[in-house]
Amino acid sequence: MACQQEKELPAASDCALPLVSVNHASFLCSSVADTANFYQDVLGFALIKRPSFNFDGAWLFNCGIGIHLIQCSSISDMPRKSQVINPKGNHISFQCGDMELVKKKLEAMSIKYVTGMVEEGGIRADQVFFHDPDGYMIEICNCEKLPILSLPPCSISQSFFTSNCSKPLRVAAARKISLQNSIGSN
Structure with missing residues (x-):
């Protein structure tokens, strides 16, 4: 998937936070391995190094945005x-x-x-x-x-x-x- 640069828009209001870009989207997963494979195989994301956290997960990257996957503690934590x-x-x-x-x-x-x-x-x-x-x-x-x-x-x-x-x-x-x-x- 090829990425394109964003078009320049007028500056945000003085009250707005000084945002630069979208960094990542984070998703709770029932199986980090299955979901990581999906994002790699279907959307072409690459698995990247993730900092050491006290919970399981994976980070992927493509087109200037990260996808952060987090292993759920319990299936009941997952959205329906x-x-x-x-x-x-x-x-x-x-x-x-x-x-x-x-x-x-x-x-x-x-x-x-x-x-x-x-x-x-x-x-x-x-x-x-x-x-x-x-x-x-x-x-x-x-x-x-x-x-x-x-x-x-x-x-x-x-x-x-x-x-x-x-x-x-x-x-x-x-x-x-x-x-x-x-x-x-x-």
Whole structure:
């Protein structure tokens, strides 16, 4: 899986944490060995050295992101596995340029998947969703085709989706004033 550099976006607000990139996603596993094999064989991640912890696990790396696997202490600690692949559920997503090849490879490995499609302004992005051995959802997409357009800072609320941030901008401005007042009063 080839990786691409992120597009530059405007700087975050002064109140935001000074983040640089995503470092890793961490998953609780019923079998670290099985899940590590899956991420290596299916997604091309490489096993990397992990610091000494007092619990079992594995670290993998690919495309500038780490996957940290943690062995569960008890099966009851594991989230309930869904048999349904729901694209609206929590998931981690990876970019890929050849979606047909992804589907062929998943079929060859007998991995069940569902497809989706996003279309915006006449631009189409294809999506493939499937589960890892522990039921965590993975998306493979060619979403890099979709333009990344920054919006003014605003609080996401129901009105955001209907008024394109006009009302939330006033809420965000009021919060900023409130925050400045509370900092100044200390």
